[in-house]
Amino acid sequence: MNTQKVDVMPEAGSASPDAEQPRKSMTGAQVLVECLKREGVEVMFGYPGGAVLPIYDALFDSNIRHILTRHEQGAIHAAEGYARVTGRPGVVLATSGPGATNLVTGIADAHMDSTPLVVFTGQVPTDMIGTDAFQEADILGITMPITKHSYQVRDARDIPRVVREAFHIASTGRPGPVLVDVPKNVSNQMVEFEWPEEVSIRGYNPTYDPNPAQVARVMEAIRQSRRPLLYIGGGVIHSGASEELRKFVHRTGIPVVSTLMGLGAFPSDDPLFVGMLGMHGTFAANRAVMECDLLIAVGARFDDRVTGKLERFSPKSKKVHIDIDPAEIGKNVAVDLPLVGDVKRALQAMLPEAEPVDTREWLAQIRRWDAQWPLSYKKEPGVLKPQQVIEMICEATAGDAVITTEVGQHQMWAALFYKFRRPRQWITSGGLGTMGYGFPAAMGAQLAAPDQRVICIAGDASFQMNIQELQTVAEHRLPVKVAIINNGYLGMVRQWQQLFYDRRYAESRISAPDFVRVAEAFGVRGIRAQTPEEAREAIREMLADPGPVVVDFVVPEEENVFPMVPPGAGTDEMIGRWDD
Amino acid sequence: MRRILAVLVNDQPGVLARVAGLFSRRGFNIESITVGAAEEPGLSRMTIVTSGDERTLEQIIKQLHKLVDVIKVNDLTDEPMVARELVLVKVTANAATRPEISHIIEPFRAAIVDVGRNSLVVQATGDIDKIDALIELLRPYGIKEIARTGITALLRGSLARVRV
Numbered sequence: 122m123n124t125q126k127v128d129v130m131p132e133a134g135s136a137s138p139d140a141e142q143p144r145k146s147m148t149g150a151q152v153l154v155e156c157l158k159r160e161g162v163e164v165m166f167g168y169p170g171g172a173v174l175p176i177y178d179a180l181f182d183s184n185i186r187h188i189l190t191r192h193e194q195g196a197i198h199a200a201e202g203y204a205r206v207t208g209r210p211g212v213v214l215a216t217s218g219p220g221a222t223n224l225v226t227g228i229a230d231a232h233m234d235s236t237p238l239v240v241f242t243g244q245v246p247t248d249m250i251g252t253d254a255f256q257e258a259d260i261l262g263i264t265m266p267i268t269k270h271s272y273q274v275r276d277a278r279d280i281p282r283v284v285r286e287a288f289h290i291a292s293t294g295r296p297g298p299v300l301v302d303v304p305k306n307v308s309n310q311m312v313e314f315e316w317p318e319e320v321s322i323r324g325y326n327p328t329y330d331p332n333p334a335q336v337a338r339v340m341e342a343i344r345q346s347r348r349p350l351l352y353i354g355g356g357v358i359h360s361g362a363s364e365e366l367r368k369f370v371h372r373t374g375i376p377v378v379s380t381l382m383g384l385g386a387f388p389s390d391d392p393l394f395v396g397m398l399g400m401h402g403t404f405a406a407n408r409a410v411m412e413c414d415l416l417i418a419v420g421a422r423f424d425d426r427v428t429g430k431l432e433r434f435s436p437k438s439k440k441v442h443i444d445i446d447p448a449e450i451g452k453n454v455a456v457d458l459p460l461v462g463d464v465k466r467a468l469q470a471m472l473p474e475a476e477p478v479d480t481r482e483w484l485a486q487i488r489r490w491d492a493q494w495p496l497s498y499k500k501e502p503g504v505l506k507p508q509q510v511i512e513m514i515c516e517a518t519a520g521d522a523v524i525t526t527e528v529g530q531h532q533m534w535a536a537l538f539y540k541f542r543r544p545r546q547w548i549t550s551g552g553l554g555t556m557g558y559g560f561p562a563a564m565g566a567q568l569a570a571p572d573q574r575v576i577c578i579a580g581d582a583s584f585q586m587n588i589q590e591l592q593t594v595a596e597h598r599l600p601v602k603v604a605i606i607n608n609g610y611l612g613m614v615r616q617w618q619q620l621f622y623d624r625r626y627a628e629s630r631i632s633a634p635d636f637v638r639v640a641e642a643f644g645v646r647g648i649r650a651q652t653p654e655e656a657r658e659a660i661r662e663m664l665a666d667p668g669p670v671v672v673d674f675v676v677p678e679e680e681n682v683f684p685m686v687p688p689g690a691g692t693d694e695m696i697g698r699w700d701d
Numbered sequence: 702m703r704r705i706l707a708v709l710v711n712d713q714p715g716v717l718a719r720v721a722g723l724f725s726r727r728g729f730n731i732e733s734i735t736v737g738a739a740e741e742p743g744l745s746r747m748t749i750v751t752s753g754d755e756r757t758l759e760q761i762i763k764q765l766h767k768l769v770d771v772i773k774v775n776d777l778t779d780e781p782m783v784a785r786e787l788v789l790v791k792v793t794a795n796a797a798t799r800p801e802i803s804h805i806i807e808p809f810r811a812a813i814v815d816v817g818r819n820s821l822v823v824q825a826t827g828d829i830d831k832i833d834a835l836i837e838l839l840r841p842y843g844i845k846e847i848a849r850t851g852i853t854a855l856l857r858g859s860l861a862r863v864r865v
């Protein structure tokens with residue numbers, strides 16, 4: 122121990138002020154775990170392997186709760202779910218090579234949806250990097266385009282600074298995933314622990330406070346407008362601005378449309394909530410975007426699933442864009458009034474100037490559109506419709522559950538038919554559209570909010586992508602509920618094939634195991650429901666059960682998500698049920 | 702339109718890959734890129750020559766700013782600046798053409814830095830247009846190889862804005 126210490130700090134015996142009280146030497150791995158504690162990490166997700174053995178050894182002595190998933194992808198999506206519920210970075214640890222590459226989809230997913238993550242990967246020892254050593258992968262290179270920032274620690278003395286910076290970067294500004302690659306010899310290196318009290322990163326200074334002159338211009342534009350519309354996105358949730366938004370809307374009377382990621386940021390039962398916009402948005406929401414004269418984007422990024430054909434997007438409006446990421450402004454759509462800053466602070470700056478806008482006629486118009494083309498589906502006696510399942514779950518949970526989803530039709534039905542009331546209640550993969558996300562995300566959400574009801578609305582195909590996590594759920598008795606909307610298809614793919622490929626269902630029909638028996642094999646309760654009556658009973662039982670439950674809702678095969686803006690069309694060209 | 706960006710970055714492993722990767726994945730074009738130590742220890746200066754419309758350029762600059770290792774981005778194009786590159790051109794030359802070539806390159810303040818049996822190596826520095834012009838003049842003699850460094854550039858001092 123002593124010789125090691127002398128090795129690292131050659132001047133240890135000299136007259137430095139520290140010489141009197143020598144601090145204890147620790148391994149890099151122990152330093153790392155100590156840093157995690159100081160960052161307030163309570164739960165982390167991961168999977169061990171050779172390159173991270175020292176880190177796992179250090180974790181063995183700590184009181185951080187580590188959840189061993191059954192696949193690294195499960196770990197990272199769980200961390201994403203955890204982050205989305207808490208607003209704090211989700212923490213992941215995986216070994217080098219295959220452990221690290223199994224994280225790639227989750228990192229990309231977090232990058233797209235601005236989810237804060239700190240991802241630790243093991244790496245081969247520094248002297249072997251670049252030699253194609255056993256389980257070596259250039260994870261830094263592989264993830265460079267999908268991380269907010271990344272580090273490879275080459276000296277254990279840098280660990281505390283790097284960890285502080287990683288948490289800081291992941292969780293501030295526009296949040297995102299930060300990767301820290303730790304070579305094995307660095308984990309084993311003996312060093313003195315030194316915690317930097319402050320983080321200062323020269324090249325990283327997000328703009329939080331909006332420019333007051335620009336705020337004044339935005340308020341003037343609002344005063345001038347007749348048909349203003351707020352277009353809100355996930356940024357409202359990241360910045361914790363729901364309360365400010367609610368006040369602003371109620372003070373001004375401006376109606377609200379939301380992106381998929383923004384759902385829950387504004388209560389959907391509020392009379393000023395018009396609905397979700399975009400490809401599967403409501404008719405009224407998309408029509409309002411077409412007709413408004415002032416479009417105020419708040420923490421949203423004019424994604425192509427929102428805008429449809431760009432040239433046709435909201436042609437009559439002046440555009441305001443409030444966002445913390447200056448690079449989003451003008452990226453897809455030309456903006457008249459950019460307001461760079463934290464959404465919460467921007468709304469706070471706008472609130473004192475906010476006054477009622479006479480939107481009575483505009484609101485009446487929006488209500489007429491909604492009455493003319495409401496969100497609806499055809500109910501048939503004895504037939505269990507997927508939309509109905511969502512409505513039943515919403516009703517049974519009083520719209521208060523944390524809902525995660527997989528990706529596909531069921532995701533869109535959940536977005537449209539569950540009535541979200543608060544932020545951080547809706548956890549879905551928006552930007553990347555990752556099948557296999559929802560179930561592990563539900564585990565993470567449940568760990569983050571043990572007292573809340575967490576339900577994963579899954580597709581029969583998506584659930585099969587990370588179905589192995591049933592074992593993790595069973596082991597920890599996480600009371601996660603999985604509601605499989607089982608249509609026997611890659612439903613969303615089938616819908617596109619039906620509409621745009623002449624019903625040629627190439628490889629979209631998919632078989633599945635008996636989900637009830639699969640659940641039972643994992644020691645999880647399984648229930649099947651094939652009619653509305655069975656569904657109602659199954660939901661009651663699922664919610665009454667204190668443990669995890671999988672419910673297989675068998676629904677018709679060829680139901681479609683409507684309304685829909687066909688790919689490449691403008692948002693004024695919606696197809697919907699009213700067409701048939 | 703051609704643009705010259707001066708980018709001050711942390712001298713960190715991988716920083717060139719971050720910058721170059723950003724250009725390629727967002728479909729931005731790089732005409733040339735040069736990197737070297739900057740005046741402050743720990744920092745490097747990159748000079749990137751790129752092209753695109755105003756909107757693309759705005760995106761490039763904003764995306765560069767998002768990189769944590771990028772400290773500062775300056776668009777030098779419309780600023781008073783000095784932009785220079787160095788070129789080495791190996792030209793076919795024999796006893797007959799050697800004096801001719803040496804005569805041609807004189808106004809460019811270029812130098813012959815190597816003489817071989819069948820070739821010469823010409824060295825010149827200047828802005829892109831000057832180098833292009835020199836190459837065009839040498840082309841008829843037969844160019845064997847060209848090595849260009851790409852532009853490196855600095856803002857001019859605020860007092861003495863004299864073209865040299």
Ligand SMILES: Cc1ncc(C[n+]2csc(CCOP(=O)(O)OP(=O)(O)O)c2C)c(N)n1
Pocket residue numbers: 527528529530531532554555556557579580581582583584606608610611612613614
């Ligand atoms: C990892 C991944 N692979 C492929 C896709 C393309 N994709 C989008 S939706 C979908 C079908 C999903 O089927 P299912 O989970 O049963 O949901 P459904 O649409 O039937 O509700 C597919 C294959 C994807 N989004 N993610």
Ligand SMILES: [Mg+2]
Pocket residue numbers: 529580581582606607608609610611612
């Ligand atoms: Mg399906």
